[in-house]
Amino acid sequence: MSKDxxxxxxxxxxxLALVSQGDYVAAIDVARAALAADGEWDEAHFTLGDIFERAGETENAVEAFRQYLILDPVDRMGAEVRLTLLGAAAMRDRLPPDYVKALFDDYAPRFEISLRDRLAYRGPELLLEAVRAHLSSATGPVEVLDLGCGTGLVGEVFAGYFEAIDGIDLSPRMINRARAKGMYRTLVAGDITDMPAEIGNDYSFVIAADVLNYLGDLAPALRAAHARMKPGGLMAFSLEHGEAFPFDLGPGQRFRHHQRAISEWLVECGFELISDELGVLRQEKGNPVEGRIMVARATDGLSQLAGKLISQSDPDQASGQTLH
Known part of the structure; x- marks a missing residue:
């Protein structure tokens, strides 16, 4: 087949213009004509799948997303996520890293306007409230590691509470936005589950604002964070609350985590839960999105072993604090 x-x-x-007008039948016909011109264009297969899904034609949507994955196995556009939400693919333990990177590279120029002005996002503020007393009473220099730092919102909110802050994010374009603010000592484009050598290993605070939602299994990220922390250091993070154990994938393409699973991962990875509160992280389609604001302390090996023994003998005691 010739390609045009x-x-x-x-x-x-x-x-796409027809989709914006709500004419899905005509949009499907034109998208099929696009594929007739170039059947090897992965983006056209994905777009056709999206239109089919909007039109309620689930089987056709599944087929189109699968055709996309044949052409783009690294899944830059997140077809596997769409298949999972349609019940046509097994749930993975994280979103595809290439998809997340591409998503936030594209999102970077409008990220802050979207989160702050349209979604009323306040995750960093809630995390600061959760650890403010600990920051104020800290002795010695306070060095912070910002996981999934994005454009640097955590650095702005926590300004004045640290001597140095480093950041890591999958998206180079988000990193560039954070670098322009001049607050971060070191900024690295990388994966929070496998942090590069440029990231230090003696942090007294680790902050993860709205980043762990893109991981199902939290253990790799928690282990990586623990390895970079001082004994007794604190990790503060936000998560969306879920009822399914250990996690499920929400319609917003973010993972929602069960409280008991979170507690088990913390113990397994060498953390002691200090606080666990509910708060409204942002608005989504006019509705508040409630999440967990959690603070955990990095323990030493003996404390970790004791925690595991408690978990084996008394699951209720290991499950963390009661929500308020």
């Missing part, structure tokens, strides 16, 4: 990417692109633009 320019013609396919023009037809796909028309299909």
């Amino acid at each position: 990417r320019l013609s396919a692109s023009r037809r796909l633009d028309v299909a």
Whole structure:
């Protein structure tokens, strides 16, 4: 089959315009015409799947997303996530890193306006309230590691409470936005489950604001954070609350975690839970999104062993504090 990417692109633009008008039947016809012009264009298969899903044609959506994955196995556009939400793929323990990177690279220019002005996001403020007393009473220099630092919102909110702050994020474009603010000592584009050598290993505070939601299994990220912390250091993080154990994937394409699973991961990875509160992280489609604001202390090996023994003998005691 001959390929005509320019013609396919023009037809796909028309299909998207029809979607914005709510004419899914016509949009499907035009998107199929785009694929007739270039059947090897992965983005066109994904867009057709999205239109099918909007039109309620689930089986056709599944087929289109699967065709996309054949052409783009690294899944930059997140077809596997869509298949999972449609019940056509097994749930993985994290979102595809290439998808998350591409998502936030594209999102970077409008990230803060979207979160602050449209979604009323206040995760960093809630985390600061959770650890303010500990920050104020800290002895010696306070060095902070900001996991999933994005454009540097944590650095702005925590300004005045630290001597140095380092950040890591999958998205280089988000990192560039944070660097322009001039608050971070070190900024690295990397994975929080496998942190590069540029990240230090003696932090008294680790902050993870709205980043662990992109992981199902939290153990790799918690272990990586613990390895970079001082004994007794604190980790503060936000999570969306879930009823399914250990986690499920919400319609917003973020993981929701069960409280008992979180507590078990913390013990397994060498943390002692200090506080666990509920708070409204942001608005989504006009509705408040409630999340957990948690603070945990990095313990030494003996404390970790004791925690495991408690977990084995008394599951209720290991499950963390009662929510308020």
